[in-house]
Amino acid sequence: MHESGNMRYLFLIILAAATLLGGCGVWDSTTEYTKETWETTRDFVNPPPVIDTDSYQFTNPNQEKLAKLISPVDGPLTTLIRFVDDTDTMPGIDWLDLLMARFPWVDRVLVTDEEGTIIFMQPQLPVKRISKPLVFEGVWRQVRLLTVVDYSDLGPEMYIGRPYFDDVQFSGLIGVGFDPRSLMRLCPDPKALIIIHPGHNVWTLGADVDKEALLAVDWEDILKSEVQGQVKAGNRYYTWLTRYVGKDQYIYATESVDPNAEGSWWPF
Structure with missing residues (x-):
């Protein structure tokens, strides 16, 4: 990161070789309970987004085809975007558990410090490793969400990154990773x-x-x-x-x- 006039730039390189925090056992012990609880209540708290494409009067068969293909994919993606975008402080275990329960196609959640060093990652040993440093670049007073795609031998992994703050001080980045092809299976x-x-x-x-x-x-x-x-x-x-x-x-x-x-x- 560096200063330029009155504008502070966020230039984070998330290293694949990370120093992880302890306390992951708390995650493991609460995930099963949280997921079970969420499964029984989510349709009331957060009804799954559905676009009733049959109600539209299509005049273009090409757009009708595309709309029916993307509606069950874009709904969950939009919900994840809102979920991540609404968080601007360091997330706690409850937030992490809820995210994984609501979005089972998410592969990884990571939190960095202001230098880009990973201080928490779940799971600790993911099947799909980060193949090279992830670079997020933006003006932190303006940026909300950034994306970076890592192309590993096992396929693409899209990371949605969002800066978090302590009061008004930039403190690091929240990253949520998933294989976009997992979303496509909902089509x-x-x-x-x-x-x-x-x-x-x-x-x-x-x-x-x-x-x-x-x-x-x-x-x-x-x-x-x-x-x-x-x-x-x-x-x-x-x-x-x-x-x-x-x-x-x-x-x-x-x-x-x-x-x-x-x-x-x-x-x-």
């Missing part, structure tokens, strides 16, 4: 859904796609003025919709049913 037809990390990679669960062609699309230029549309990649057409996670953009896509279809129900 009614996982092989039909594509998630694009512009400039980096394409995530699928067996979809027959030309990844190089999709990455060759000039997404940086398109996203300057568009939030949805149709693109041609290789010899196929794909209908897409952008999704912000914090300040970063990712793209939901699927192969178009009818590239010549017109009409839209998107509210933009």
Whole structure:
């Protein structure tokens, strides 16, 4: 981290070789109870988000297909984003237990100090290790959520990072990691859904796609003025919709049913 005028910049490098805090036994002893309790009450406290796509009057079959694919995926992701974004102090065991109970597809939770050293991580020995230092960069007075994707031999791991504070003093980062392909399994037809990390990679669960062609699309230029549309990649057409996670953009896509279809129900 460094000072520049009156603006303090957050530049955290989270090291894979971390010094962990003790007290993880408390986590282990409370997780089972908390998860069981949450399972019996969550539908009352936090009803699962559902988009009734049947109630929309679709005029575009491409957008209808994409909407039905992403609604059971984007709902849980949006809920996780809100859950993490609402936390601006060092989380306690109750917060950590509740997060893992509500979002069973989350692989890892970590907390760092202001220098980026991990002071707590659950699980302590994850199956998917951090392959290289995670770099989060932002202006701490402006930033809320940041994302970093680690591409390990076992596949992508997306980290949602959020700074936390002691009073108004920046104290470190909360990181929540998950494999985006785990979320895609909630989709009614996982092989039909594509998630694009512009400039980096394409995530699928067996979809027959030309990844190089999709990455060759000039997404940086398109996203300057568009939030949805149709693109041609290789010899196929794909209908897409952008999704912000914090300040970063990712793209939901699927192969178009009818590239010549017109009409839209998107509210933009």
